[in-house]
Amino acid sequence: MKKTIYLLPLALCCFSFSYAQKKDKADKYAATITAGDLKKQLTIIASDEMEGRETGTEGQRKAAAYIESQFKKMGLAPVAGLNGYQQLYPLYQDSLSSEITVNNQPLVYGQDYISPAPNNETGNNTSASIIFAGYGIDDSTYSDYNSIDVKGKVVIFFLGEPKKEGKYIISGTNRSSRWTYPGLSIKLAMAKARGAVGAFVISQVQESFTQRAIDNSKKSTLYFPREGAGTPVNYALLSHTYAKTILPNTFDTLLKQVKSFQPIATSWLTENKLPVQLKYNRFRTTVNASNVAGVVEGTDKKDEYVFCTAHYDHLGKHDGKIYYGADDDGSGTCGVLEMAEAFAKAKKAGNGPRRTMVFMTVSGEEKGLWGSEYYSDHPFFDLNKTSADLNTDMVGRVDTERKSADSLNYVYVIGHDKLSSDLPVINEAANTRNGAITLDYKFDDPSDQERIYYRSDHYNFARKGVPVLFFYDGMLKADYHKPTDTVDKINFELYEKRVRMIFYTAWEIANRDDMLKRDIPLPEGSR
Known part of the structure; x- marks a missing residue:
C-alpha cells in the first residue's frame, strides 16, 4: 500500500513532464507558422504569373511545380510510384x-x-x-x-x-x-x-x-x-x-x-x-492535371496517415482578367505549405509525428472536386488506415455577412459531429491551446441551403468513411469567385491564428495512441 502511494505521485510527475514536453514541442513548431511566411507564400500562389490556376491550364501546372519545389525544399518525401510529387489524372x-x-x-x-x-x-x-x-x-x-x-x-x-x-x-x-x-x-x-x-x-x-x-x-x-x-x-x-x-x-x-x-x-x-x-x-484529346503531395514519415505508427489538404486551383484568366483566388483557395494552399514546413522541422529535430503526415494540394475543386475524387478512387495510402483529413478551403478573410462581435476571431468548422466522436474533443482542445477563436458550426448541417458539407475536397474522404474536419471563413459574398479576390484583402493576423489551430489539431491526431474512432454514420446526401 505504501509502495503505491509513493509511486503514484512519481507516475503523475512523469506524465505531467511528458505532457509538458509534448505541449512545448507543439508550441515550438506552431510558432513557425507566421503571418509573414503565409503572406510570402500567398503572394506567389496568387500572383499574375499563376494566371488564376485554372485546372488543365499552364497556370495550374506552374502552381503545381511551385508547390512541388516547396515540398522538396522543406525536405518532404515524395510518394513512391508518383510522378515526382504529383499524382497525375486525366481530363478529356x-x-x-x-x-x-x-x-x-x-x-x-x-x-x-x-x-x-x-x-x-x-x-x-x-x-x-x-x-x-x-x-x-x-x-x-x-x-x-x-x-x-x-x-x-x-x-x-x-x-x-x-x-x-x-x-x-x-x-x-x-x-x-x-x-x-x-x-x-x-x-x-x-x-x-x-x-x-x-x-x-x-x-x-x-x-x-x-x-x-x-x-x-x-x-x-x-x-x-x-x-x-x-x-x-x-x-x-x-x-x-x-x-x-x-x-x-x-x-x-x-x-x-x-x-x-x-x-x-x-x-x-x-x-x-x-x-x-x-x-x-x-x-x-487527353490533358493531365495533378494533385501534389509531400510526406513527413511517421515513427512507430508510420503505416497510419493524417492528411492536410487544400485545393490550389481557381478560375483562371477570362476576358483579360485574372481570377487570383487569394482566399479561394490560395489561403488553404499556403496554410498546408506552412504546416508541412512545421512538421518537417519537427521531424528534422527528432520530434517527428508518430503517424505519417501527408500534405496534399489538389486541383479540379472548382470544376467539381475532380482531384480529390480521383485520389479517393485511386488512393496511394490505405483509406482504412487514414485517421483523418483536415481540409482547408478559404481561411484568410472575414465573412462580410457575419454581424457578431467575434467577426475577427472565428472560423467555421464543418464535420465535427460526423463520422467520429473524437473530432470535436480533439479540435476544441487544440483551439483552446491556440488561444481560443470561435469555432462556428453554422454550416455543419448537411441540409443547410449552402450545402457546404458537400462543396469541398474533404467530402471525397468522408464518402469513403475517413473522418474529416473542414475549416472555412464563410466568404460567399464580397469578392467570391471574382477577380478582386486578391492578397491585399487577406486578414493575415486571423489567417495565422486559424492555421496554427489546424496545426495543433493535426499534431494531436498524428501523435495520439489510437486512430480516430469511426463510430458515426455518414449523413445521407450527395454533392
Whole structure:
C-alpha cells in the first residue's frame, strides 16, 4: 500500500513532464507558422504569373511545380510510384461531328439542332419511329415510361420536372430533384436503360441557337471522366421550330404545360412513325492535371496517415482578367505549405509525428472536386488506415455577412459531429491551446441551403468513411469567385491564428495512441 502511494505521485510527475514536453514541442513548431511566411507564400500562389490556376491550364501546372519545389525544399518525401510529387489524372476534351436525318431529310446543324460534344459518342444508330416521353423521367414517384415501350426507338422529351400544388412531385419540396440537376445525363442514361437508341431533347426556354451556342457545342471544355458513369444514348437538342415538325399537333400545348411545370398525361405520350438515322464521330484529346503531395514519415505508427489538404486551383484568366483566388483557395494552399514546413522541422529535430503526415494540394475543386475524387478512387495510402483529413478551403478573410462581435476571431468548422466522436474533443482542445477563436458550426448541417458539407475536397474522404474536419471563413459574398479576390484583402493576423489551430489539431491526431474512432454514420446526401 505504501509502495503505491509513493509511486503514484512519481507516475503523475512523469506524465505531467511528458505532457509538458509534448505541449512545448507543439508550441515550438506552431510558432513557425507566421503571418509573414503565409503572406510570402500567398503572394506567389496568387500572383499574375499563376494566371488564376485554372485546372488543365499552364497556370495550374506552374502552381503545381511551385508547390512541388516547396515540398522538396522543406525536405518532404515524395510518394513512391508518383510522378515526382504529383499524382497525375486525366481530363478529356472532345470535338464532335454529326449527321442526323429524319424521314430521310437531313437536319441543318445550328438551325434544326445542335449535338453538344459531351455525352455523345461515336456511333451509327437507326430507328423506325420517334416516341414522346414527356419529361423523360422514370422515378418511383413519377414516371413517363410506365405506358410506353421505347426499345429500339428514339425518344423525345423536355428538360425539367413537374410540380404539384407548388412543390416538385419527386422531391416533395420547393427544391428540384436530380432529374433537374444533373438532369440531362440521368435522363439519357434512363433512356438507354429502357432500350432507346437515341434522344431528342427540348429546352422549354431555348427556342433557337445563338452562334456562340453552336460554336461551343462542337467542342467540349475539359471534363473529368467519372468512373462508372457509363455511356448514355446519343442525343440532339432541337430548336422549337423543328420540334414542332415532330409533334405538329401537340407541341404548343405541351410547351405551355411544361413551362407551368404540369405533369404530362399518359394520353400525350404518343409515337410518330418517322425513320431516324444518327451518325456521330467523336475525337478526344487527353490533358493531365495533378494533385501534389509531400510526406513527413511517421515513427512507430508510420503505416497510419493524417492528411492536410487544400485545393490550389481557381478560375483562371477570362476576358483579360485574372481570377487570383487569394482566399479561394490560395489561403488553404499556403496554410498546408506552412504546416508541412512545421512538421518537417519537427521531424528534422527528432520530434517527428508518430503517424505519417501527408500534405496534399489538389486541383479540379472548382470544376467539381475532380482531384480529390480521383485520389479517393485511386488512393496511394490505405483509406482504412487514414485517421483523418483536415481540409482547408478559404481561411484568410472575414465573412462580410457575419454581424457578431467575434467577426475577427472565428472560423467555421464543418464535420465535427460526423463520422467520429473524437473530432470535436480533439479540435476544441487544440483551439483552446491556440488561444481560443470561435469555432462556428453554422454550416455543419448537411441540409443547410449552402450545402457546404458537400462543396469541398474533404467530402471525397468522408464518402469513403475517413473522418474529416473542414475549416472555412464563410466568404460567399464580397469578392467570391471574382477577380478582386486578391492578397491585399487577406486578414493575415486571423489567417495565422486559424492555421496554427489546424496545426495543433493535426499534431494531436498524428501523435495520439489510437486512430480516430469511426463510430458515426455518414449523413445521407450527395454533392
